[in-house]
Amino acid sequence: MRLGWLDALRGYAALVVVCFHLSPQVIGTERHLAVMRHIDLGKYGVLLFFLVSGYVIPMSLERHGSLRRFWIGRLCRIYPAYLAAIALFALVCAFGWLRWPAGLRQETVTGVLAHVTMLPDLLGQRGALRVFWTLAYEMTFYLIVAGLFAWRLHRWSAWWASGLALVALLLGPALPNDLLGGTVAERRVTAAVLVVLVGLGLLAYLTDPAYQKGRMVLVAGAGGIAMVLLPALNGHATRDSTVIASWQGLLLLAVMFAGTVVYRAQHGQIGRRSAAISLSVVGLGVVGAHWTHLGSGAAVRVWLANTAAVAITFAVAYACKSRTVPAALTWLGQISYSLYLLHVIVLFLLPRVVPDLGTRPGAVRVLVGFAYLVVVIVVAWLAYRMVELPGQALGRRLTARLEPRPPRTPVFATQRASPGTGRGQNERQSV
Numbered sequence: 431m432r433l434g435w436l437d438a439l440r441g442y443a444a445l446v447v448v449c450f451h452l453s454p455q456v457i458g459t460e461r462h463l464a465v466m467r468h469i470d471l472g473k474y475g476v477l478l479f480f481l482v483s484g485y486v487i488p489m490s491l492e493r494h495g496s497l498r499r500f501w502i503g504r505l506c507r508i509y510p511a512y513l514a515a516i517a518l519f520a521l522v523c524a525f526g527w528l529r530w531p532a533g534l535r536q537e538t539v540t541g542v543l544a545h546v547t548m549l550p551d552l553l554g555q556r557g558a559l560r561v562f563w564t565l566a567y568e569m570t571f572y573l574i575v576a577g578l579f580a581w582r583l584h585r586w587s588a589w590w591a592s593g594l595a596l597v598a599l600l601l602g603p604a605l606p607n608d609l610l611g612g613t614v615a616e617r618r619v620t621a622a623v624l625v626v627l628v629g630l631g632l633l634a635y636l637t638d639p640a641y642q643k644g645r646m647v648l649v650a651g652a653g654g655i656a657m658v659l660l661p662a663l664n665g666h667a668t669r670d671s672t673v674i675a676s677w678q679g680l681l682l683l684a685v686m687f688a689g690t691v692v693y694r695a696q697h698g699q700i701g702r703r704s705a706a707i708s709l710s711v712v713g714l715g716v717v718g719a720h721w722t723h724l725g726s727g728a729a730v731r732v733w734l735a736n737t738a739a740v741a742i743t744f745a746v747a748y749a750c751k752s753r754t755v756p757a758a759l760t761w762l763g764q765i766s767y768s769l770y771l772l773h774v775i776v777l778f779l780l781p782r783v784v785p786d787l788g789t790r791p792g793a794v795r796v797l798v799g800f801a802y803l804v805v806v807i808v809v810a811w812l813a814y815r816m817v818e819l820p821g822q823a824l825g826r827r828l829t830a831r832l833e834p835r836p837p838r839t840p841v842f843a844t845q846r847a848s849p850g851t852g853r854g855q856n857e858r859q860s861v
Contacts, residue, residue, distance in 0.1 A: 434755035437763025439482050439747045444766035446475035447561075448773045448806060455780065455787050456799040467728055469735040476564055477685055477740045479770075483568060484689020488587070491579055497635040497647065499829050504572060505632075506825030507818075508767070512548065512565070514817045515771040516558050528778050531556040533670045537614060543621035547628045552660050552679070553621050554611045554667030559774050563672040567679070570657050571686045573628070576635065577654025580647050587694050588708035591687035594680045595715025597662070602677035602723045610660070611667035620664070627653055636832075658683065677723060681716050685740075688712045692748065713737055762807075768818060769810035776806045 450472040454462040465471070491500045522528045533556045534541040544550035551563035552570065578584040597605075611617040631650035638647045661683060665676030673679045688709055695705035720733040762769075781787065784798050 433486075433751070434760045435747050435751040435753075436482055436486060437766075438755045438759035439478060439744070439763070440766040441759050441762030441764075442743075443475045443478035443482070444769045445762065446471055446478070447770060448803065450475065451774065451777055452799055452802060455777075456795045458788060466732070468732065469739060470732050474736050474739050477682075477736060478743060479564065480567070480682060480685045481689040481692075481740065481744050483571065484686035484691075485693045486689075487572060487575055488579075488584060488690045489693055491575060492584070497576055497580060498638055498832065500576065501632055501635045502829050502832070503822075503825050506821045506828070508548075508565075508568075510817045510821030511768050511771055511813060512562075514813060515775070516545070518772070519558050519775055522775060522779070527782060528775075530558065531560075531670075533668070534558065537617065540614070540618045540621045543618075543625050547621075547624050549621075549624060549628075549660070551670075551672050552664060552667075553617050553624075554608065554664075554671050555617070556670040559771065560672075561770060561774055567661070567682050567686070570660060571683060573631070573654040573657045574683070575654075575690075577651035577657070580651025581655070583655075585694065585699055587687050587690040588700055588704050591684050591691050592708045592711040592715075594658075594684035594687065595712045595719075598677040598680040598684065599715045599719045599722065602675065602719055605665075605676040605680075606663050607666040607676050608664060608668070610664040617667060624660075675723070677719055681719060684712050684715060692744075713741060765807070765810040765814040768813035769806060772809055772813060773806040776802065776809060 453465070453471075490503070491497075494500045494503065519528070523530055533554075537555065540553065541550065541555050544553045544555045545558065545562075548562070548569045549566045550557045551566040557563060557565075574590075575584065578586065578590075610620045631653050634644075634646040634650035638644055658680075661673075661679030662676055665671065665673050665679030673682070691700070691705050691708050694700045695702050716737050717730070717734050721730045724730060780798075780802060784790070787795060787798055790798075
Protein backbone atom coordinates (compact mmCIF):
# COMPACT_ATOMS: atom_id res chain seq x y z
CA MET A 431 0.00 0.00 0.00
CA ARG A 432 0.98 3.63 -0.44
CA LEU A 433 0.59 6.74 1.64
CA GLY A 434 -2.08 8.57 -0.31
CA TRP A 435 -1.49 12.02 1.14
CA LEU A 436 2.17 11.89 0.13
CA ASP A 437 1.30 10.73 -3.37
CA ALA A 438 -1.19 13.59 -3.61
CA LEU A 439 1.47 16.08 -2.49
CA ARG A 440 3.93 14.75 -5.05
CA GLY A 441 1.38 14.91 -7.82
CA TYR A 442 0.35 18.43 -6.85
CA ALA A 443 3.97 19.59 -6.64
CA ALA A 444 4.77 18.15 -10.07
CA LEU A 445 1.71 19.82 -11.59
CA VAL A 446 2.70 23.15 -10.05
CA VAL A 447 6.18 22.91 -11.62
CA VAL A 448 4.70 21.95 -15.00
CA CYS A 449 2.27 24.87 -14.93
CA PHE A 450 5.04 27.23 -13.82
CA HIS A 451 7.15 26.32 -16.84
CA LEU A 452 4.13 26.54 -19.13
CA SER A 453 2.81 29.85 -17.82
CA PRO A 454 4.96 32.23 -19.93
CA GLN A 455 3.41 30.66 -23.04
CA VAL A 456 -0.15 30.91 -21.73
CA ILE A 457 -0.34 34.11 -19.70
CA GLY A 458 2.62 35.89 -21.30
CA THR A 459 6.12 36.60 -20.05
CA GLU A 460 5.22 39.89 -18.38
CA ARG A 461 2.43 38.39 -16.28
CA HIS A 462 4.63 35.40 -15.48
CA LEU A 463 7.37 37.69 -14.17
CA ALA A 464 4.80 39.76 -12.28
CA VAL A 465 3.72 36.64 -10.39
CA MET A 466 7.35 35.76 -9.70
CA ARG A 467 7.82 39.11 -7.99
CA HIS A 468 5.49 37.80 -5.30
CA ILE A 469 6.10 34.03 -5.26
CA ASP A 470 8.30 31.66 -7.24
CA LEU A 471 5.93 28.78 -7.94
CA GLY A 472 8.74 26.71 -9.44
CA LYS A 473 10.76 26.81 -6.21
CA TYR A 474 7.53 26.31 -4.25
CA GLY A 475 6.88 23.04 -6.08
CA VAL A 476 10.47 21.89 -5.73
CA LEU A 477 10.57 22.62 -1.99
CA LEU A 478 7.40 20.56 -1.58
CA PHE A 479 9.13 17.71 -3.41
CA PHE A 480 12.10 18.02 -1.07
CA LEU A 481 9.92 17.98 2.05
CA VAL A 482 8.17 14.84 0.83
CA SER A 483 11.52 13.18 0.06
CA GLY A 484 12.77 14.08 3.51
CA TYR A 485 9.75 12.36 5.00
CA VAL A 486 9.73 9.30 2.74
CA ILE A 487 13.40 8.33 2.31
CA PRO A 488 14.28 7.66 5.98
CA MET A 489 10.97 5.81 6.37
CA SER A 490 11.80 3.66 3.36
CA LEU A 491 15.32 2.96 4.58
CA GLU A 492 14.27 2.03 8.09
CA ARG A 493 11.35 -0.05 6.83
CA HIS A 494 13.77 -2.10 4.76
CA GLY A 495 16.22 -2.25 7.65
CA SER A 496 18.95 -2.97 5.09
CA LEU A 497 21.11 -0.61 3.09
CA ARG A 498 21.28 -3.17 0.32
CA ARG A 499 17.51 -3.44 0.02
CA PHE A 500 17.20 0.33 0.18
CA TRP A 501 19.71 1.03 -2.58
CA ILE A 502 18.40 -1.68 -4.90
CA GLY A 503 14.95 -0.16 -4.52
CA ARG A 504 16.17 3.41 -4.98
CA LEU A 505 18.35 2.75 -8.01
CA CYS A 506 15.66 0.70 -9.74
CA ARG A 507 13.15 3.42 -8.87
CA ILE A 508 14.99 6.48 -10.15
CA TYR A 509 17.55 5.38 -12.76
CA PRO A 510 15.33 3.77 -15.46
CA ALA A 511 13.15 6.87 -15.88
CA TYR A 512 16.23 9.11 -15.63
CA LEU A 513 18.03 7.21 -18.38
CA ALA A 514 14.88 7.07 -20.48
CA ALA A 515 14.54 10.86 -20.25
CA ILE A 516 18.15 11.27 -21.39
CA ALA A 517 17.60 8.81 -24.25
CA LEU A 518 14.45 10.63 -25.37
CA PHE A 519 16.21 13.98 -25.25
CA ALA A 520 19.14 12.53 -27.25
CA LEU A 521 16.68 11.23 -29.85
CA VAL A 522 15.04 14.64 -30.18
CA CYS A 523 18.48 16.24 -30.53
CA ALA A 524 19.43 13.68 -33.19
CA PHE A 525 16.47 14.90 -35.27
CA GLY A 526 17.78 18.45 -34.90
CA TRP A 527 14.76 19.70 -32.98
CA LEU A 528 16.75 20.55 -29.86
CA ARG A 529 20.41 21.01 -28.92
CA TRP A 530 22.49 19.72 -26.05
CA PRO A 531 23.28 22.39 -23.44
CA ALA A 532 26.41 24.38 -24.25
CA GLY A 533 28.15 23.26 -21.06
CA LEU A 534 27.76 19.60 -22.03
CA ARG A 535 29.14 20.27 -25.50
CA GLN A 536 32.14 22.14 -24.10
CA GLU A 537 32.89 19.79 -21.17
CA THR A 538 31.58 16.49 -22.45
CA VAL A 539 33.70 14.22 -20.25
CA THR A 540 32.76 16.12 -17.09
CA GLY A 541 29.13 16.18 -18.16
CA VAL A 542 28.95 12.45 -18.80
CA LEU A 543 30.65 11.62 -15.50
CA ALA A 544 28.38 14.04 -13.64
CA HIS A 545 25.29 12.43 -15.15
CA VAL A 546 26.47 8.99 -14.05
CA THR A 547 26.24 10.08 -10.41
CA MET A 548 23.21 12.34 -11.05
CA LEU A 549 25.20 15.26 -9.64
CA PRO A 550 25.71 17.66 -12.59
CA ASP A 551 24.36 20.76 -10.89
CA LEU A 552 26.79 20.39 -7.99
CA LEU A 553 29.62 20.23 -10.50
CA GLY A 554 28.67 23.42 -12.29
CA GLN A 555 27.08 21.51 -15.17
CA ARG A 556 23.61 22.08 -16.53
CA GLY A 557 21.88 18.73 -16.86
CA ALA A 558 20.76 17.36 -20.21
CA LEU A 559 17.37 18.50 -18.95
CA ARG A 560 17.39 21.54 -16.73
CA VAL A 561 15.08 19.88 -14.20
CA PHE A 562 17.87 17.40 -13.40
CA TRP A 563 19.27 19.97 -10.97
CA THR A 564 16.94 18.80 -8.22
CA LEU A 565 18.11 15.20 -8.65
CA ALA A 566 21.60 16.27 -7.58
CA TYR A 567 20.25 17.32 -4.19
CA GLU A 568 18.05 14.24 -3.95
CA MET A 569 21.04 11.97 -4.56
CA THR A 570 23.17 13.91 -2.06
CA PHE A 571 20.42 13.49 0.52
CA TYR A 572 20.18 9.73 -0.16
CA LEU A 573 23.92 9.33 0.35
CA ILE A 574 23.97 11.36 3.56
CA VAL A 575 20.96 9.54 5.05
CA ALA A 576 22.41 6.14 4.14
CA GLY A 577 25.69 7.15 5.77
CA LEU A 578 23.91 8.24 8.94
CA PHE A 579 22.01 4.94 9.00
CA ALA A 580 25.23 2.96 8.62
CA TRP A 581 26.71 4.77 11.63
CA ARG A 582 23.44 4.59 13.64
CA LEU A 583 23.16 8.37 13.64
CA HIS A 584 19.94 8.54 11.64
CA ARG A 585 17.83 9.73 14.58
CA TRP A 586 19.75 13.04 14.67
CA SER A 587 17.54 14.55 11.98
CA ALA A 588 16.57 17.63 14.01
CA TRP A 589 20.23 18.49 14.56
CA TRP A 590 20.98 18.14 10.85
CA ALA A 591 18.01 20.24 9.80
CA SER A 592 18.79 23.01 12.29
CA GLY A 593 22.55 22.81 11.81
CA LEU A 594 22.47 23.12 8.04
CA ALA A 595 20.07 26.05 8.23
CA LEU A 596 22.22 27.82 10.82
CA VAL A 597 25.44 27.25 8.86
CA ALA A 598 23.76 28.76 5.78
CA LEU A 599 22.50 31.69 7.82
CA LEU A 600 25.61 32.45 9.88
CA LEU A 601 28.44 31.44 7.52
CA GLY A 602 26.75 31.93 4.15
CA PRO A 603 29.04 34.36 2.27
CA ALA A 604 32.12 32.82 3.90
CA LEU A 605 31.43 29.47 2.23
CA PRO A 606 33.29 28.96 -1.06
CA ASN A 607 31.13 28.45 -4.11
CA ASP A 608 33.59 26.66 -6.37
CA LEU A 609 36.33 25.15 -4.19
CA LEU A 610 36.12 21.81 -6.03
CA GLY A 611 35.22 23.04 -9.50
CA GLY A 612 36.52 26.50 -10.22
CA THR A 613 38.24 25.44 -13.45
CA VAL A 614 37.53 23.02 -16.27
CA ALA A 615 40.28 20.69 -15.06
CA GLU A 616 39.06 20.78 -11.47
CA ARG A 617 35.51 19.97 -12.51
CA ARG A 618 36.70 17.00 -14.55
CA VAL A 619 38.79 15.64 -11.68
CA THR A 620 36.01 16.16 -9.14
CA ALA A 621 33.47 14.45 -11.41
CA ALA A 622 35.81 11.46 -11.86
CA VAL A 623 36.52 11.22 -8.13
CA LEU A 624 32.81 11.30 -7.36
CA VAL A 625 32.11 8.46 -9.80
CA VAL A 626 34.70 6.36 -8.00
CA LEU A 627 33.60 7.30 -4.48
CA VAL A 628 29.87 6.95 -5.11
CA GLY A 629 30.43 3.75 -7.10
CA LEU A 630 32.56 2.14 -4.40
CA GLY A 631 30.12 3.26 -1.71
CA LEU A 632 27.16 1.70 -3.51
CA LEU A 633 29.19 -1.46 -4.14
CA ALA A 634 29.90 -1.71 -0.41
CA TYR A 635 26.21 -1.35 0.39
CA LEU A 636 25.09 -3.81 -2.29
CA THR A 637 27.58 -6.53 -1.39
CA ASP A 638 27.20 -6.31 2.37
CA PRO A 639 25.70 -9.46 3.94
CA ALA A 640 22.05 -9.10 4.80
CA TYR A 641 21.39 -6.76 7.72
CA GLN A 642 25.05 -6.57 8.73
CA LYS A 643 27.21 -3.49 8.65
CA GLY A 644 30.76 -4.51 7.91
CA ARG A 645 33.81 -2.31 7.89
CA MET A 646 33.41 -1.33 4.24
CA VAL A 647 29.83 -0.24 4.89
CA LEU A 648 31.07 2.04 7.67
CA VAL A 649 33.67 3.49 5.30
CA ALA A 650 30.98 3.98 2.65
CA GLY A 651 28.76 5.57 5.29
CA ALA A 652 31.47 8.03 6.27
CA GLY A 653 31.86 8.93 2.61
CA GLY A 654 28.12 9.40 2.29
CA ILE A 655 28.01 11.76 5.27
CA ALA A 656 30.95 13.67 3.81
CA MET A 657 28.85 14.37 0.70
CA VAL A 658 27.44 17.35 2.58
CA LEU A 659 30.71 19.08 1.68
CA LEU A 660 29.81 19.13 -2.01
CA PRO A 661 26.95 21.65 -1.74
CA ALA A 662 28.72 23.38 1.15
CA LEU A 663 31.92 24.05 -0.82
CA ASN A 664 30.92 23.76 -4.47
CA GLY A 665 27.27 24.77 -4.63
CA HIS A 666 27.73 27.35 -7.38
CA ALA A 667 30.80 26.23 -9.31
CA THR A 668 29.73 27.98 -12.53
CA ARG A 669 26.89 30.15 -13.77
CA ASP A 670 25.20 26.95 -14.97
CA SER A 671 24.58 25.92 -11.36
CA THR A 672 20.97 26.53 -10.43
CA VAL A 673 21.46 27.61 -6.83
CA ILE A 674 22.93 31.08 -6.40
CA ALA A 675 25.50 30.13 -3.75
CA SER A 676 26.65 27.23 -1.59
CA TRP A 677 24.61 28.49 1.36
CA GLN A 678 21.44 28.16 -0.68
CA GLY A 679 22.34 24.56 -1.48
CA LEU A 680 22.66 23.83 2.25
CA LEU A 681 19.22 25.31 2.80
CA LEU A 682 17.75 22.84 0.31
CA LEU A 683 19.25 19.97 2.28
CA ALA A 684 17.91 21.53 5.49
CA VAL A 685 14.42 21.49 3.97
CA MET A 686 14.77 17.78 3.22
CA PHE A 687 15.86 17.05 6.78
CA ALA A 688 12.88 19.11 7.92
CA GLY A 689 10.67 16.50 6.25
CA THR A 690 12.53 13.83 8.23
CA VAL A 691 11.90 15.77 11.44
CA VAL A 692 8.15 15.66 10.75
CA TYR A 693 8.34 11.91 10.20
CA ARG A 694 10.26 11.31 13.42
CA ALA A 695 7.99 13.53 15.47
CA GLN A 696 4.92 11.78 14.10
CA HIS A 697 6.27 8.41 15.21
CA GLY A 698 7.51 9.52 18.61
CA GLN A 699 11.21 9.25 17.77
CA ILE A 700 11.83 12.85 18.80
CA GLY A 701 9.80 15.15 21.02
CA ARG A 702 7.28 17.49 19.47
CA ARG A 703 8.89 20.46 21.15
CA SER A 704 12.29 19.59 19.67
CA ALA A 705 10.67 19.08 16.29
CA ALA A 706 8.88 22.44 16.48
CA ILE A 707 12.11 24.21 17.37
CA SER A 708 14.00 22.52 14.54
CA LEU A 709 11.30 23.27 11.96
CA SER A 710 11.18 26.88 13.12
CA VAL A 711 14.95 27.18 12.77
CA VAL A 712 14.77 25.83 9.22
CA GLY A 713 11.95 28.17 8.24
CA LEU A 714 13.57 31.22 9.78
CA GLY A 715 16.94 30.14 8.38
CA VAL A 716 15.61 29.97 4.82
CA VAL A 717 14.06 33.42 5.04
CA GLY A 718 16.81 34.92 7.20
CA ALA A 719 19.65 33.70 4.99
CA HIS A 720 18.10 35.30 1.91
CA TRP A 721 17.44 38.48 3.84
CA THR A 722 20.93 38.62 5.36
CA HIS A 723 22.90 37.62 2.27
CA LEU A 724 20.82 39.26 -0.45
CA GLY A 725 19.56 42.30 1.42
CA SER A 726 15.96 43.38 1.81
CA GLY A 727 13.89 43.57 -1.32
CA ALA A 728 11.84 41.48 -3.73
CA ALA A 729 14.00 38.36 -3.34
CA VAL A 730 13.37 38.26 0.40
CA ARG A 731 9.63 38.74 -0.02
CA VAL A 732 9.55 35.96 -2.60
CA TRP A 733 11.38 33.52 -0.33
CA LEU A 734 9.16 34.49 2.58
CA ALA A 735 6.14 33.70 0.41
CA ASN A 736 7.75 30.46 -0.85
CA THR A 737 8.51 29.26 2.67
CA ALA A 738 5.10 30.17 4.08
CA ALA A 739 3.25 28.57 1.16
CA VAL A 740 5.26 25.34 1.44
CA ALA A 741 4.73 25.15 5.20
CA ILE A 742 0.99 25.75 4.90
CA THR A 743 0.55 23.28 2.04
CA PHE A 744 2.47 20.52 3.81
CA ALA A 745 0.66 21.20 7.09
CA VAL A 746 -2.76 20.97 5.43
CA ALA A 747 -1.82 17.72 3.67
CA TYR A 748 -0.40 16.30 6.90
CA ALA A 749 -3.56 17.22 8.79
CA CYS A 750 -5.58 15.30 6.19
CA LYS A 751 -3.33 12.23 6.19
CA SER A 752 -5.98 9.98 7.71
CA ARG A 753 -8.64 11.05 5.22
CA THR A 754 -9.38 9.35 1.93
CA VAL A 755 -7.45 11.01 -0.87
CA PRO A 756 -9.07 11.38 -4.32
CA ALA A 757 -7.83 8.62 -6.63
CA ALA A 758 -6.93 11.15 -9.33
CA LEU A 759 -4.44 12.85 -7.00
CA THR A 760 -2.80 9.62 -5.88
CA TRP A 761 -2.56 8.50 -9.51
CA LEU A 762 -0.96 11.82 -10.42
CA GLY A 763 1.51 11.26 -7.60
CA GLN A 764 2.43 7.85 -8.97
CA ILE A 765 3.35 9.29 -12.36
CA SER A 766 4.83 12.50 -10.89
CA TYR A 767 8.48 11.48 -11.39
CA SER A 768 8.05 10.85 -15.11
CA LEU A 769 5.85 13.95 -15.36
CA TYR A 770 8.57 16.06 -13.78
CA LEU A 771 11.34 14.66 -15.98
CA LEU A 772 9.59 14.63 -19.34
CA HIS A 773 7.36 17.70 -19.37
CA VAL A 774 10.20 20.00 -20.40
CA ILE A 775 10.95 17.97 -23.54
CA VAL A 776 7.34 18.34 -24.68
CA LEU A 777 7.43 22.02 -23.73
CA PHE A 778 10.58 22.58 -25.83
CA LEU A 779 8.76 21.08 -28.82
CA LEU A 780 5.60 23.16 -28.32
CA PRO A 781 6.82 26.12 -30.47
CA ARG A 782 7.31 23.71 -33.38
CA VAL A 783 3.70 22.59 -33.12
CA VAL A 784 2.22 26.04 -32.42
CA PRO A 785 4.65 28.77 -33.58
CA ASP A 786 4.45 32.18 -31.90
CA LEU A 787 2.04 30.92 -29.28
CA GLY A 788 2.64 34.01 -27.14
CA THR A 789 1.14 36.26 -29.83
CA ARG A 790 -2.05 34.22 -30.27
CA PRO A 791 -5.40 35.25 -28.74
CA GLY A 792 -5.89 34.39 -25.09
CA ALA A 793 -8.48 31.68 -25.78
CA VAL A 794 -6.08 29.93 -28.15
CA ARG A 795 -3.25 30.06 -25.61
CA VAL A 796 -5.46 28.60 -22.89
CA LEU A 797 -6.68 25.84 -25.20
CA VAL A 798 -3.14 24.98 -26.27
CA GLY A 799 -2.02 25.01 -22.65
CA PHE A 800 -4.77 22.58 -21.69
CA ALA A 801 -3.88 20.32 -24.63
CA TYR A 802 -0.22 20.44 -23.55
CA LEU A 803 -1.15 19.30 -20.02
CA VAL A 804 -3.16 16.39 -21.42
CA VAL A 805 -0.26 15.35 -23.65
CA VAL A 806 2.41 15.50 -20.94
CA ILE A 807 0.23 13.58 -18.50
CA VAL A 808 -0.34 10.86 -21.10
CA VAL A 809 3.40 10.76 -21.89
CA ALA A 810 4.20 10.51 -18.18
CA TRP A 811 1.66 7.71 -17.73
CA LEU A 812 3.18 5.77 -20.63
CA ALA A 813 6.67 6.24 -19.17
CA TYR A 814 5.41 5.10 -15.78
CA ARG A 815 3.86 1.94 -17.23
CA MET A 816 6.67 1.13 -19.67
CA VAL A 817 9.74 2.24 -17.70
CA GLU A 818 9.08 2.89 -14.02
CA LEU A 819 6.94 -0.13 -13.20
CA PRO A 820 9.29 -2.63 -14.91
CA GLY A 821 12.22 -0.98 -13.10
CA GLN A 822 10.49 -1.35 -9.76
CA ALA A 823 9.62 -4.98 -10.55
CA LEU A 824 13.28 -5.61 -11.38
CA GLY A 825 14.25 -4.13 -8.03
CA ARG A 826 11.89 -6.50 -6.21
CA ARG A 827 13.29 -9.51 -8.08
CA LEU A 828 16.87 -8.52 -7.36
CA THR A 829 16.10 -7.95 -3.71
CA ALA A 830 14.34 -11.31 -3.38
CA ARG A 831 17.28 -13.06 -5.02
CA LEU A 832 20.02 -11.36 -3.01
CA GLU A 833 18.54 -11.54 0.45
CA PRO A 834 15.50 -12.79 2.32
CA ARG A 835 12.88 -10.65 3.94
CA PRO A 836 14.17 -8.82 7.02
CA PRO A 837 13.36 -10.33 10.40
CA ARG A 838 10.73 -8.60 12.46
CA THR A 839 12.46 -5.81 14.27
CA PRO A 840 11.28 -3.13 16.67
CA VAL A 841 11.99 -0.37 14.14
CA PHE A 842 8.36 0.67 14.22
CA ALA A 843 7.63 -0.54 17.73
CA THR A 844 7.00 3.01 18.88
CA GLN A 845 4.65 3.72 15.98
CA ARG A 846 1.63 1.64 17.03
CA ALA A 847 -1.18 3.82 18.13
CA SER A 848 -4.81 3.64 18.99
CA PRO A 849 -7.32 3.61 16.13
CA GLY A 850 -8.05 7.01 14.68
CA THR A 851 -4.61 8.53 15.11
CA GLY A 852 -3.50 7.56 11.64
CA ARG A 853 -0.25 6.09 12.98
CA GLY A 854 -1.39 2.50 12.86
CA GLN A 855 -2.41 2.99 9.27
CA ASN A 856 0.94 4.54 8.36
CA GLU A 857 2.68 1.60 10.00
CA ARG A 858 1.07 -0.79 7.54
CA GLN A 859 1.74 1.28 4.49
CA SER A 860 4.84 1.87 2.45
CA VAL A 861 6.04 4.19 -0.25
